[in-house]
Amino acid sequence: MTLSPATAHPAAGRPAIGRTLLRLHRPALLVWTAFVVVGAGGLLWIHCSAAPRDRSCVPGDWCVYTAFTDTGNVMNLLGRALSYAPCAVAAWAGAALIGRELESGTAALAWTQGATPVRWLTAKLATAALPLLAGTAVLALVYNTVWSADQDVLVTHWAWDRVFVPRGPLLPALTLCALATGALAGLALRRTLPALAAACAATLAVRLYLRELWLPLRGPLHGFWPLHLAATGIALALTALATTAAYAVLRRRSA
Numbered sequence: 001m002t003l004s005p006a007t008a009h010p011a012a013g014r015p016a017i018g019r020t021l022l023r024l025h026r027p028a029l030l031v032w033t034a035f036v037v038v039g040a041g042g043l044l045w046i047h048c049s050a051a052p053r054d055r056s057c058v059p060g061d062w063c064v065y066t067a068f069t070d071t072g073n074v075m076n077l078l079g080r081a082l083s084y085a086p087c088a089v090a091a092w093a094g095a096a097l098i099g100r101e102l103e104s105g106t107a108a109l110a111w112t113q114g115a116t117p118v119r120w121l122t123a124k125l126a127t128a129a130l131p132l133l134a135g136t137a138v139l140a141l142v143y144n145t146v147w148s149a150d151q152d153v154l155v156t157h158w159a160w161d162r163v164f165v166p167r168g169p170l171l172p173a174l175t176l177c178a179l180a181t182g183a184l185a186g187l188a189l190r191r192t193l194p195a196l197a198a199a200c201a202a203t204l205a206v207r208l209y210l211r212e213l214w215l216p217l218r219g220p221l222h223g224f225w226p227l228h229l230a231a232t233g234i235a236l237a238l239t240a241l242a243t244t245a246a247y248a249v250l251r252r253r254s255a
Helices: 017-024 026-056 071-104 106-111 117-149 170-189 192-218 224-254
Strands: none
Touching: 026 071, 026 117, 071 106, 071 117, 071 170, 071 192, 106 117, 117 170, 117 224, 170 192, 170 224, 192 224
16 A cells, blocks of 8 residues: 555654744744843843933932933833733733633644644643743843842832842743643633633733732741742642643643
């Protein structure tokens, strides 16, 4: 019996899953890249221009700043944007990455063409996680560097969410948690808009109430880094739970 090339080599002539996903989600990747560039650029502007300008302003002199050039305003705005970015990631993951493909039947079609459901989900999560991790790692590093170097001109405190979240590995951990939560919502609801809303709401709840989870640790732990790393560990644990649940739902749905 002679096998056709497609039968003998199911993957031959077909783009790799990762490459296909990158092409499908290129607009989202471009938006994410722009967000990282603008965020890092704004932080570097604070460090290289705004902070030295503020230090050179002699007390008593008339130093006029607009809302868009005031160091504290810009730093607070960037901190808020970074700390809420995981909510946008969750909405995208639940809607565009997972929910839309299940709702339209694209995922089911892919499962009949050599990509098993588990491989399909793994490729989607891995392809999305790499740029998200790289971008949030850069933003967290730049934010921590700027905040640590320019505290003398910044009216803020490390316990505030807009500093606590983006200043270290908690930002990448929350972003991964958002990705896993979005995938779980998409797989469970299989509808774009409901998955978007559920994933965003769940991630927002984690973002707003994460401190309540590690509040009992204030006794044995003191200072920013012990508490920040504890919160990061909690976020990673939630990521693992959401990821495990997503694969469990996928196996049940595709059985």
